[in-house]
Amino acid sequence: MAVVTRPLRRPWVSGDVLVSTVTVLVILMAWTVATTVFRVSPFVLPSPRAMGDEMTVLLEAGYAGKPLYVHVAASLFRSLTGLVAGIALAVPVGLAMGYNRTVSAALVPIFGFFRPIPPIAFIPLMILWFGIGELSKILLIFAASFNYTVLNSAAGMRAVPEQLIRKGRNLGLTRWQLFTSVMLPAAMPHVFTGIKTSTAVSWAIVVAAELIAAQEGLGFIIQDAGTFFRITDVFFGIIIIGLIGVSLELAISFIERRTLHWQGK
């Protein structure tokens, strides 16, 4: 009699989630205590109550004459456009580099040189070359997200186990079949690591890019509010950026767990 087993499903709320929730609650409590009991200046740290009041204002009136969602959408649009374009180019280029040593040797000096340079260092050049419009911001994000995914895609291709390639050849696969049915899926875990890093980086860069020259966006809110000592709005900008960043990461991790479940992690 064969025993049919089923993979265990993780419970919805695990102990880890509970502990993390407690951490968040403790921070909120410490914040409240700091502003009410110790009366920290609202110019240093606004109270949660002041934040709540400001949230109503922001949601109703928006910021700088534009509704809040316009700012969020502007930042998301720049970030995701640059990210998607970066990944779309980086995956094939990276895979080609991992597959072919000559391609790799030809491109390594370019990417190797630019990788350690913080993308923000290029902001003045981007503005000089492409103006202060959308293009310069998106190109900056594109370049940054390209860099990380290309590196990981190439590494993924090189890390395909030799035994699986031999098995594929042994079964009589054509070169194309070997690439699409064996090497590509085997490289996917690395590719995904690159995509995750690129996503985080693209979101971080968009905010930095908007600090310089923008009329809307979450980076603009922080910069503008800081200039006019609207500390509550500065904090709001930071919190929204953080929450969206976490959501993006959770979304990517969710897709990863769904598609790469076979890793058995």
Next chain:
Amino acid sequence: MAKIVVRDVCKRFAAGSRHGTEIEALDHVSLEIADQEIVCLVGPSGCGKSTLLNMLAGFDAPTHGEVRVGDVEVRGAGPDRIVVFQTPALFPWMTVRDNIAFGPRKRGVAVRQCLDDAARYMLAMGLDGFAGHYPYQLSGGMRQRVQIASALVNRPEVLLMDEPFVALDFQTRLAMQELLLQIWDEFHPTIFFITHDVEEAVFLADRLYVMTRRPGRIRDEIAVHFPKPRTFGIVTTPTFVAIKERVLYLIREELTASQTRGSIPERSRS
């Protein structure tokens, strides 16, 4: 006519970082395997058994000499010579069923046929009920059985098996040995089987070769005349024991020779 011909094959590998240093893995090896014959190769570990199998599979080319399968010189891997690797070579992103059906499917065999064949070999390997499982959900022994099924389902003319049962528990190994002979009876593949388990070699082989320590040479060739199908009853017969003793003696001589390096080999008790 011989199905597999290995003629005067030498293989040297570059060794270490120092330029020009080489390891001699095989030293003028010649052997022949007839069509539908089961030939086992035994020898001390590291003697170049796997190197020889890799050249038959077309993963590697000889430094000197010639390897022919079906009267054609081997120039690359192909599904006419299916390999069973020592460790389970499975695609981790595919279910057990898809892993087994993969080879035929990619060569354009109809889906229906592929799935039927996969089901048949799953049953034979005791894998029924695990069709939808992924490799990470299986034990090591089960993964190896999936790999064996994924090889047999191709019904190759030549099976190249590199210590395929070494990771299995004792009972499963015995069952697999008998099963291999049953499957041989079904479509009569030519089998080249590497092992260091002498009893396994004598039980399976029509003929077996004993190799020397590295650099590997053919030490001796022994015919095993038990009719097929064989069952485990034969392992206690005097003939079986005598052949086993002879092979053990040869291997022991090789081992002691490699330990004492050039001094007079110690006499075996047998």
